[in-house]
Amino acid sequence: MFRFGxxxxxxxxxxxxxxxxxxxxxxxxxxxxAAIGASAWNILGGYAGQISVGxxxxxGIGAYAPLLIFTKFGLPPVVGVPVGILVSTAVTVVIGLPxxxxxxxxxxxxxxxxxxxxxxxxxxxxYVGAATGLMGPAVARTWLDLSFRSPIPYYYIFLAVLACLLxxxxxxxxxxxxxxxxxxxxxxxxARSLGVPVVRYxxxxxxxxxxxxxxxxxxxxxxxxxxxxxxxxxxxKSVELIIIAALGGAGSxxxxxxxxxxxxxxxxxxxxxxxxxxxxxxxxxxxGIIVLLARYEPGGLLDLWHRMMSRRAHRADVAAAKPHxx
Amino acid sequence: MTIIQVIASGLLLGAxxxxxxxxxxxxxxxxxxxxxxxxxxxxxxxxxxxxVVTYLNGxxxxxxxxxxxLLFGFGIVIYYGLIRHVxxxxxxxxILSTFGLALLLRYLAFFIFKADFKTLPDTIFPGTVNIxxxxxxxxQLVAGGVALVITLGIHLLLKxxxxxxxxLAVSEDRQAAMLMGIRPDRMQAIAWGLxxxxxxxxxxxxxxxxxxxxxxxxxxxxxxxVVVAFGxxxxxxxxxxxxxLIGVIQSLSAYLLGPIYKDIVVYAMFVALLWxxxxxxxxxxx
Numbered sequence: 001m002f003r004f005g006x007x008x009x010x011x012x013x014x015x016x017x018x019x020x021x022x023x024x025x026x027x028x029x030x031x032x033x034a035a036i037g038a039s040a041w042n043i044l045g046g047y048a049g050q051i052s053v054g055x056x057x058x059x060g061i062g063a064y065a066p067l068l069i070f071t072k073f074g075l076p077p078v079v080g081v082p083v084g085i086l087v088s089t090a091v092t093v094v095i096g097l098p099x100x101x102x103x104x105x106x107x108x109x110x111x112x113x114x115x116x117x118x119x120x121x122x123x124x125x126x127y128v129g130a131a132t133g134l135m136g137p138a139v140a141r142t143w144l145d146l147s148f149r150s151p152i153p154y155y156y157i158f159l160a161v162l163a164c165l166l167x168x169x170x171x172x173x174x175x176x177x178x179x180x181x182x183x184x185x186x187x188x189x190x191a192r193s194l195g196v197p198v199v200r201y202x203x204x205x206x207x208x209x210x211x212x213x214x215x216x217x218x219x220x221x222x223x224x225x226x227x228x229x230x231x232x233x234x235x236x237k238s239v240e241l242i243i244i245a246a247l248g249g250a251g252s253x254x255x256x257x258x259x260x261x262x263x264x265x266x267x268x269x270x271x272x273x274x275x276x277x278x279x280x281x282x283x284x285x286x287x288g289i290i291v292l293l294a295r296y297e298p299g300g301l302l303d304l305w306h307r308m309m310s311r312r313a314h315r316a317d318v319a320a321a322k323p324h325x326x
Numbered sequence: 327m328t329i330i331q332v333i334a335s336g337l338l339l340g341a342x343x344x345x346x347x348x349x350x351x352x353x354x355x356x357x358x359x360x361x362x363x364x365x366x367x368x369x370x371x372x373x374x375x376x377x378v379v380t381y382l383n384g385x386x387x388x389x390x391x392x393x394x395x396l397l398f399g400f401g402i403v404i405y406y407g408l409i410r411h412v413x414x415x416x417x418x419x420x421i422l423s424t425f426g427l428a429l430l431l432r433y434l435a436f437f438i439f440k441a442d443f444k445t446l447p448d449t450i451f452p453g454t455v456n457i458x459x460x461x462x463x464x465x466q467l468v469a470g471g472v473a474l475v476i477t478l479g480i481h482l483l484l485k486x487x488x489x490x491x492x493x494l495a496v497s498e499d500r501q502a503a504m505l506m507g508i509r510p511d512r513m514q515a516i517a518w519g520l521x522x523x524x525x526x527x528x529x530x531x532x533x534x535x536x537x538x539x540x541x542x543x544x545x546x547x548x549x550x551x552v553v554v555a556f557g558x559x560x561x562x563x564x565x566x567x568x569x570x571l572i573g574v575i576q577s578l579s580a581y582l583l584g585p586i587y588k589d590i591v592v593y594a595m596f597v598a599l600l601w602x603x604x605x606x607x608x609x610x611x612x
Contacts, residue, residue: 105417124586286426290429
């Protein structure tokens with residue numbers, strides 16, 4: 001297992017050196033970015049079991065902050081990253097606390113409503129560019145603008161952020177916090193009756209989740225250099241985070257990364273086949289995958305993989321035991 | 327005078343809201359399950375009306391009837407094919423199942439009919455009616471009236487007929503209902519059929535005066551959530567009152583504050599309501 005981990009890490013670190021062209025580099029960077037967003041959602045939605053369909057709010061705040069800092073104050077966009085985290089945290093405390101009184105379907109429905117409300121406000125607010133959105137620096141003024149022509153620098157920045165996020169998640173899920181989250185996911189009332197401070201630990205999950213989703217948004221707008229209400233705050237952004245996490249396996253550490261490694265290339269492929277978002281073909285596939293997943297494998301692909309592995313191990317055990325039995 | 331005009335149009339729109347929301351509330355009340363694809367069911371109703379009018383040159387009775395029958399069947403298929411298998415599973419699977427369905431249907435419509443707005447010819451219900459100085463479009467009047475009648479019909483079906491009692495029995499206590507010789511699966515399938523059919527009829531009615539585009543289901547679904555939340559989850563009379571209320575609030579805020587505010591005001595009220603009283607304005611305590 002340890003050796004396997006080292007090989008995977010080396011593969012991720014060395015991948016850019018074996019690229020035929022920038023196309024695959026950009027796609028790899030997009031995979032990592034999607035994995036960051038989905039892993040961030042996974043903290044709240046996967047581990048703590050609160051299915052938010054409004055995470056686009058945090059993604060959007062994170063994406064708008066750098067470009068807003070740049071257009072209004074002329075500062076390097078990267079300054080907006082902590083600003084985005086701060087605003088997301090504030091929004092979390094103001095909106096998250098009352099919303100947490102709701103559970104299950106009610107919570108999901110409320111998150112959709114909040115996200116749509118904020119999207120409507122942003123698309124009608126002239127200061128943040130209303131429906132047209134915001135642009136980043138056209139040409140990098142200094143390296144601080146983090147505007148590179150090659151996707152490779154982005155790849156390594158995203159890889160570093162993802163590594164931090166996964167390390168943190170790994171550490172937390174083994175700690176008391178992780179146990180509390182799983183208890184809350186299994187049932188809020190039993191958890192509370194066993195003395196778990198439910199609201200406080202849900203809020204911790206939301207804060208972490210919102211902060212990192214905001215970072216994902218910031219990284220997105222740093223790379224793309226442009227943001228509008230639909231790509232920042234649209235409901236499809238929330239859906240994308242969920243489906244990537246759920247496909248790999250919600251509530252597992254590497255689930256979102258696995259989901260991203262499958263869905264992002266798939267999306268790139270259907271977009272090049274059917275010409276961008278124009279035909280909506282990508283979302284037909286998304287919808288189909290989600291339905292099949294919910295119907296047949298709600299635990300995600302990693303869950304399926306583990307079950308297959310343990311069945312194989314079991315068969316091997318049985319085969320090994322046979323000569324003695326006879 | 328204008329304000330009365332605005333309120334009257336709001337009431338008519340609200341009656342249609344009440345109709346498709348009663349389908350949503352029926353499922354929620356019976357199964358504790360939110361159908362996130364409900365807006366897309368309405369959308370299918372709209373496209374059925376469009377297809378029947380364009381290719382079969384059919385009248386209102388034909389396209390409303392077709393929408394009702396096809397969506398009733400569709401609801402049953404969805405129940406047996408999907409919902410039955412996820413409804414006792416993890417909550418993520420429950421939410422994902424209808425969410426994925428919504429995405430699938432919405433973008434299938436996008437793929438087939440493209441993004442452009444379609445409308446039905448305004449000769450289906452021509453003219454306007456003048457009631458004491460208030461002008462009401464004939465399509466809105468018919469849609470509102472029919473929606474009102476059907477919503478009341480659903481309410482009576484639930485309260486006064488054997489099928490209604492059986493549906494309620496299953497939602498009260500599945501096992502006890504089984505002991506009484508009721509098949510829960512069949513009743514729940516009927517509920518899904520009824521719910522989808524009411525959405526389809528509402529869609530066909532709305533199509534006579536509203537534009538048809540693949541994304542319209544999304545905002546309609548949110549409206550239905552708001553109506554259901556206000557009316558109390560599971561209450562058809564509640565959905566009726568709340569539907570009318572929301573229709574009026576939307577019209578008033580569009581008239582007094584500007585068109586962009588009609589959704590902002592309603593969503594903000596929805597969020598506030600969920601925070602203050604999660605069981606809905608008329609709902610019973612959980």
